[in-house]
Amino acid sequence: MAAAGRRISSFSIFGVIHAVQTFSHGGGCLVDAAGPSHCRANGQQAPSFALAAPPPAVQASGAVLTLEQAISMAMSANPALRSVTLSLAISDGARLQAGLRPNPELSLLREGMSSNSGRTDTYQLSQALELGGKRGARIRLAEQDRALALGDVHVARADLRASVTAAYLAALTAQEHAALARQSLELSARASNAAGRRVAAGKISPLEQTRSRVAEAGARLELSQAVADAALARRRLAACWGSTEPLQRELITPDLDLAAIPALSQLQARLEASPQMARARRQIARQQAQVELAKAERMPDLTLSLGQKKDRVSDVTQTVVGLSMPLPLFNRNQGEVLTALRSVDKAKSDAEVAFLRESDALADAHQRASLAQEQMDSMRQDILPAAQSAFDAAVTGFELGRFGFIDVLDAQRTLFQSRAQYLGALAARYRALADLQRYLAPDDTAGNLPTDRNEQ
Numbered sequence: 001m002a003a004a005g006r007r008i009s010s011f012s013i014f015g016v017i018h019a020v021q022t023f024s025h026g027g028g029c030l031v032d033a034a035g036p037s038h039c040r041a042n043g044q045q046a047p048s049f050a051l052a053a054p055p056p057a058v059q060a061s062g063a064v065l066t067l068e069q070a071i072s073m074a075m076s077a078n079p080a081l082r083s084v085t086l087s088l089a090i091s092d093g094a095r096l097q098a099g100l101r102p103n104p105e106l107s108l109l110r111e112g113m114s115s116n117s118g119r120t121d122t123y124q125l126s127q128a129l130e131l132g133g134k135r136g137a138r139i140r141l142a143e144q145d146r147a148l149a150l151g152d153v154h155v156a157r158a159d160l161r162a163s164v165t166a167a168y169l170a171a172l173t174a175q176e177h178a179a180l181a182r183q184s185l186e187l188s189a190r191a192s193n194a195a196g197r198r199v200a201a202g203k204i205s206p207l208e209q210t211r212s213r214v215a216e217a218g219a220r221l222e223l224s225q226a227v228a229d230a231a232l233a234r235r236r237l238a239a240c241w242g243s244t245e246p247l248q249r250e251l252i253t254p255d256l257d258l259a260a261i262p263a264l265s266q267l268q269a270r271l272e273a274s275p276q277m278a279r280a281r282r283q284i285a286r287q288q289a290q291v292e293l294a295k296a297e298r299m300p301d302l303t304l305s306l307g308q309k310k311d312r313v314s315d316v317t318q319t320v321v322g323l324s325m326p327l328p329l330f331n332r333n334q335g336e337v338l339t340a341l342r343s344v345d346k347a348k349s350d351a352e353v354a355f356l357r358e359s360d361a362l363a364d365a366h367q368r369a370s371l372a373q374e375q376m377d378s379m380r381q382d383i384l385p386a387a388q389s390a391f392d393a394a395v396t397g398f399e400l401g402r403f404g405f406i407d408v409l410d411a412q413r414t415l416f417q418s419r420a421q422y423l424g425a426l427a428a429r430y431r432a433l434a435d436l437q438r439y440l441a442p443d444d445t446a447g448n449l450p451t452d453r454n455e456q
Helices: 002-009 067-077 079-098 134-200 206-239 264-269 275-296 334-399 405-440
Strands: 020-022 048-050 105-111 120-129 302-311 316-324
Touching: 067 079, 067 134, 079 134, 120 316, 134 206, 134 275, 134 405, 206 405, 264 334, 275 334, 334 405
Parallel strands: none
Antiparallel strands: 020 048, 105 120, 120 302, 302 316
């Protein structure tokens, strides 16, 4: 048990020890890598089981894809993120338009069509003068729209990072499951061949051969399913950066922090700094800027006119100066002001809803991370050592003639399944950590992305 515990503790994160069983066709010895060879006393031919050292996740010479590389590719090529980022360019255009002043108006007024009947021509240039701070209010609203668009980008980047992390780990887990399934099928096939030879020699009952063939068929089906799942997971990962081609590069274990998970209260205290809550605050500021604009538009604009009036009969030219302003008797923009005020109330309520939603999601991710950690600890301390011990006992019992070969096969498959469950617990913990990062840290991976001019 101690030796098994030492072997289990040497597991890498996803580089789970793959057992390679080799059936000897001569010599009749059972070889255990943890100890010396043991030969059957009666000299019967027996399969040998060599537990090899854990191989690397991928060949050193092969092309690999790391988690950070996958995230970088998604950040630069994801169509949805690119669409959200284009909102910044749109908001820049709106900001430029908001700062423009009204164009002057040139008009010509002719009274009378005949020069002999006192025809007069009036040339007039009019300029609207915005009062009440409308231009400044429009600019502030446009800047808040840009800040909101930037918040959308930060939220999209945080969501994309978490989604790529989950897709990468799902593909990596499926890749390792397929490797375990291949090992299980190899064992089952060799077991079936060995059982056939021993039945032919009259050493065991034909029932043992039938059971070994059933086990081999089951292992073949499991391998087909594992390969299909791995291909689907890799295709989903490639879709994160807009690729429709199957992913050919191997995946390796990410170097993520496995430190103790902070308490939920500590994480919730940092929730206000999340991209989601920052965007909710920007939405409130945007609606408040809309209120300022609606109030500014209650002030009517003043139109200044300057021109000349020329009488064609007397050939007299007169200067024309005029001022005009709408009288705010009926329309004082009261409907827009009320709408803007209610929009502020709605944005505040939406922020409260967002906080509750993100807080619940944070608690869910924290619980999943804690549960996965408990499962990993339990498997490292109890399940994996017990499965390894059962396999060692089955091998020893088979050597001494106390167990059938199918018992060794069942023990080996149980060990494989335990390691597969350990992979699943690791992947679940990583996905939960990715969700925690989604709701906690502000986006610091924007690179050359334009920043909010109003942010401190």
